[in-house]
Amino acid sequence: MTGDDFGHMAYLMLLLVFVGFWFVGAQRERIGKTLQYAAIWALIFLGAIAAVGLWEDIRSTVKPVQTVLMDEGRIELPRSGDGHFHATLDVNGASIAFVVDTGASDLVLSKQDAVRAGLDPDNLPFFGRAMTANGPVATAPVRLDEVRFGGYTDRNVPASVNDGEMSTSLLGMTYLNRFSQITIAGNKLILTR
Structure with a gap:
């Protein structure tokens, strides 16, 4: 990883933290509902990662050869x-x-x-x-x-x-x-x- 790559990653992480704090601050009154939605999206994201990782096993089960x-x-x-x-x-x-x-x-x-x-x-x-x-x-x-x-x-x-x-x-x-x-x-x- 070059210095430029590290700088880009640090910038994106800082931007993500800023947007995250702004979003949580804007949703202060409904923080419970916001956390519930965040958990649902996190589970969807993890499910998509698992499906991609297990695709060959899933495909051989669904369409045997x-x-x-x-x-x-x-x-x-x-x-x-x-x-x-x-x-x-x-x-x-x-x-x-x-x-x-x-x-x-x-x-x-x-x-x-x-x-x-x-x-x-x-x-x-x-x-x-x-x-x-x-x-x-x-x-x-x-x-x-x-x-x-x-x-x-x-x-x-x-x-x-x-x-x-x-x-x-x-x-x-x-x-x-x-x-x-x-x-x-x-x-x-x-x-x-």
Whole structure:
């Protein structure tokens, strides 16, 4: 700390003391109420400091993330607030969010995620059909060069690109069948290879 910094700090402290004395003097008749407000603001300030300091712990509790336990050969996915299990996979080098969907036959990419994975939906043959909750949609079969999930890497993975509107890609059974066991225990989906 330089001399200038010390001078600035002393000035600000002196100013704070002056303003504090003026405020207490002006509020003499209502000193009890003023002290009560000061205590409330002090608690709000301490709460904000605690929230900033504990943010990483709070965030991991509110929004849990997938856990990879390679030594045990499993991946654990926490149940999300929407009741589904979500997973993040690297597809052809792009990080893509999926909803685990045991009702989906294929690993299904939305058009947006297909572009992120290096595919061109405008040049894909959408001759397949899939039944969805919103009715039939056209699909295009594709092969993904590389899919990484946790510590596992799979190559030449069959998938489909959905021609309809999808907010999230689907992790369906053709990919999930690569795991020897799929277990739901409490609020976790456990995939074991």
